[in-house]
Amino acid sequence: MLTDFIGKQLNNAKYKLLKDKTYFGEIPEVRGVWANAKTLESCRKELQEVLEDWLILSIKSDKKIPGFRFPTTSFLLKNA
Numbered sequence: 001m002l003t004d005f006i007g008k009q010l011n012n013a014k015y016k017l018l019k020d021k022t023y024f025g026e027i028p029e030v031r032g033v034w035a036n037a038k039t040l041e042s043c044r045k046e047l048q049e050v051l052e053d054w055l056i057l058s059i060k061s062d063k064k065i066p067g068f069r070f071p072t073t074s075f076l077l078k079n080a
Contacts, residue, residue, distance in 0.1 A: 005068045
């Protein structure tokens, strides 16, 4: 469930090459999640790390996460 959410968000990421020859990446649906790096691959990796940190902080602080639903208790018990 978390892996699917992260993968979906990374598939929606937007990247651009800046004037200083660095790459900027962001996930428009997830406000505040962005990265900047020297290479596109480094930018993708950093963006994933930022998204994972954002997700952990959001879960810890009980913030609503757009496009993500926690499994219901019955689902958890049935699949335990």
